[in-house]
Amino acid sequence: MFIDHIRIFAKAGDGGDGHVSFRREKFVPRGGPDGGDGGNGGHVILKVDSSTDHLRQYHFDPKLIAPNGNPGGKHKKTGKGGKTIIGKVPPGTVVYRSNAKSMQEAVQMERSDEGIDLEPVVDLTEEGQEFRICEGGIGGKGNVHFKTATHQTPTESTPGTEGEVGVYYLELRRIADAGLVGFPNAGKSTLIGKLSEAKPKVANYPFTTLQPVVGVVEFPGYRRCTLADIPGLIEGAHENRGLGHEFLRHITRCRMLLFVVDIAGSEGRDPISDLQILRKEVKEYDEELANFPWMVIANKMDVEGAEENLKIFEQRFPKIKVLPVSAESGEGMDDLRNYLDNEIGYRG
Structure with a gap:
């Protein structure tokens, strides 16, 4: 089965939340804040791979979802970042961004009289060329960042930001002399x-x-x-x-x-x-x-x-x-x- 155009859903990972904790050791009963930052969410990247000449793999699994970043931990430990997900596409793939936010919404818009808006994003033609279609969220700050001279025991932290999400259309245009x-x-x-x-x-x-x-x-x-x-x-x-x-x-x-x-x-x-x-x-x-x-x-x-x-x-x-x-x-x-x-x- 030859697939030369496909709709896919992409979701970058959310950033992990910052952690709230205080240093507590045997001889340090009232230590200062030591909550670590959350890890960044994984990105979603499309990469040109000349070993593939179709978009068939996305027909069976039309989504690219990167993992979230882990929350921060004690002892100022930063949470593990989410792994970047790389989707391979053949040379000659044109990427369009849809105004739909979900696959279901995209289908509904296509069936409606209004149709769907597609914005050209990138033209992937060169071997190894990469393009980040969804940016991972940023990890939140742990309470260690909120300590001041007058605020010694902060309980504040920040949540991680959400990763980007979107519906994209991939269109293969063969390259030949x-x-x-x-x-x-x-x-x-x-x-x-x-x-x-x-x-x-x-x-x-x-x-x-x-x-x-x-x-x-x-x-x-x-x-x-x-x-x-x-x-x-x-x-x-x-x-x-x-x-x-x-x-x-x-x-x-x-x-x-x-x-x-x-x-x-x-x-x-x-x-x-x-x-x-x-x-x-x-x-x-x-x-x-x-x-x-x-x-x-x-x-x-x-x-x-x-x-x-x-x-x-x-x-x-x-x-x-x-x-x-x-x-x-x-x-x-x-x-x-x-x-x-x-x-x-x-x-x-």
Whole structure:
């Protein structure tokens, strides 16, 4: 099960209360105050870990709760602080803070007409990057702090402060150098499988790919790039038809867009119309995304009618870079590799 967005509840630990006590020993029957401070509550931190590529762990346990600090003790002993809780997230996780204070309130607000307000908090992209989403409470002061020249036996202390609490939304936006964008059955899964070590499911029916697949393409000289196979779009994806927003969010981090078209029209579609629709969907979803560098991979050149369609396609789009390939037979794949190496390859 692939989870790329989730709601979680986070609660930092409360600070421990300050202690009230007085020094009482065999030869010190009336010692001064010696109550210690309470320990600080644990923080809640999100940390980027590239060994995970999903948010599935929060589906089964959508909460991060840090322990409270312990109360202070006798002999000026400070209570033990609460342990910091670290939640691991994959690179490309965007964190939003909700105006809800509990999971139940968040659900109610989502179901209401008013909806729920989400405030972007942080964009976690780098390995090891950390962000504290909830600050632990501060431990209270023991009575030892309240002794003065005229107040020798204070019984005052302060309670620990409450730890921060909140509901957060985590949204995973995959990071890849290039994203393969196309209609279902355009051959994206076969392409990424041939170019990289990724093993996406491939079959001759729409929506075989239901989640993004990221593959690493190796080039000579220890160079490489990463490709994201985005699930097939349909017309109206920018309006969230066919889970359009679920899919489109994953290409917002790519450096380049690779539009894959079935140049043979084997599904009864027109390659020219397909490209126009795909470009429109991307632009309607995000104007900035439409300005990314892009090119066209004319796939299925091994199918009857592809050669004739390619000539018409290139005449219609003379200024657009078009690479004819057949992911199935391997035709043109070396040219595609060389192009990717020159455009987005880097020494890994």
